[in-house]
Amino acid sequence: MNIVVCVKYVPDAQAERTFNASDNTTDRENVDGLLSELDEYAVEEALKIVEAGEGEVTVLTVGPDQAADAIKKALQMGADKGVHVNDAAIHGSDAVATSLVLAEAIKKLGDVDLVITGMASTDGTMGVVPTMLAERLGLPAVTFASELTVDGGAGGTATIRRDGDASTQTITATLPALVSVTDQINEPRYPSFKGIMAAKKKPVETWALSDLGVDASQVGLDAAWTKVSSFDARPPRTQGEIVNDEGDGGSKLAAFLSERKFV
């Protein structure tokens, strides 16, 4: 069972996140980055499948030099090897271009039984790359899994539970398939000292666009379908509204809440 986990290096959500002033793309230089926390669930799920059976977990990321940290973290958790697609031309890519690069990288890896992703990145939070990627690879996409069971090994099936507001769905796909997982699916492990030491010896390949046969004109900011035209910092929170109770405090509160559709 060969599993590829797609991960993203994102700015730390606890830091002051911002954009580059020059081209309005996410600032990845001046903000500390890390493996997207939502992707830790995908790594954990892959490790659990391999530990329960056999196989290999490959971590794949597309990003600048620092994105190697995201791969390192996943290797420290226990993944077997890493692939880092790093090319200056990718800077500013949108979800469409990102899915193209990921798809070509997975094709180059070949012989992949299962692709696992997080449900979204914690920076862009689009959540569309998994389905785009499945489409490009011609794989069934079973998304937002809060439970995943793989039966029959490679050539078998992947069954997920998807928890919706109104119903819970159980969906089975034949392998190879793509599964995106939510933050409800497991409790990601911490790396350990042994994992840190082992990760130093694990292979990480770095590929450029030319290795994937992707033309620079297909990716990057110029090829993006959408662009950020301007940005402003979120204004500070405004003072709350104080209701003076002149005998009608209750109805004023109810009116306030119903205006905002809380009641």
Added chain:
Amino acid sequence: MPATRLMPTDEATDLIELTREICRKDLAPKVDEAERARTFPEQAFRTLGRAGLLSLPYPEEFGGADQPYEVYLQVVEEIASVWMSVAVGVSVHSLTAYPVATFGTKEQQEALLPDMLSGEQLGAYCLSEPLAGSDIASMTTRATRTDAGWSLKGTKAWISHAGHADYYTTFARTSDDGGRGLSTFIVPGDAPGLTFAEPEKKMGLHCDPVSQVMFDAVPVDGARLIGREGDGMKLALSALDAGRLGIAAAATGLAQAALDAAADYANERQQFGRRIGDFQGLAFLLADMEAAVTSARATYLHAARLKDAGRGFSKEAAVAKLVATDAAMKVTTDAVQVLGGAGYTEDFPLERYMREAKVTQIFEGTNQIQRLVISRHLLAR
């Protein structure tokens, strides 16, 4: 603000990163409630143990991480900046393996260390007695020879992890020859005749349960005597030199936590139309706190590097323990002052930090004993 650290290797940098992640995700959300409820942080130790953080300064062949004290101590400091009781527990536990790792025979190391360093076990360190605190040589707990080994009888006091530990690194008298009549034993936690008193009602460090340990004819296998018979005092003092560094590092982390909370507050709290940090009286207080924390860190790291290089470090360890714990007392007290009335309430952790700081001047050798150690080094030249 996380302390700026220059780590000696990439893996040490990653270890600090891992420690901070565990502290942020697992320890920080639990500390306030646990300290209030006085619960033993078993889960915290388990998480740290599985990540390999309970056995850092010991050989990899026995389950340790072969990390120098310079690295191990900074991990302890990071833990202390979030949960002092747990950091003290890590330091105490690390100390309990010291006699076997340093003075045990190869057979003893192979038999005992893998479990001690597995991360699944916790040790306790039984040295003090009700009537033998600073004066270790006056201890009365006695080990008597039996056919199978030894039988221990007596009472130990101020024992961290009492009743929770998997083994007790115990010092007992094997002859009446004062300081030359002590020996070191590793007593299993489930040994018959081993009982524990009610935990002491302490001023702080509520998640570090401390109580008396009673030995009533506790049988100990002959193979569990560590070092030579009569070498106990030497082992205890050697272990304490290392243990003092753990406490110095923990005290530094505690002081850092207090400073961070005080600086945050001084940045936000407005009085007289400006943030209180803009008043020089307060700004200088913060500056002195920073100087105290930074110098505490520098003294313990200096001692650690001497130890790691195989040089003598006993005097420097005593200096580090003295400087870091006095700094912790001063910084936590001043941090309460920065927060004013708020600092005196349980709504903020500062009052707890201040209570926790006090004991660091007392345990692992009182600061008066540290001065004795330092001055003896000076006068012995």
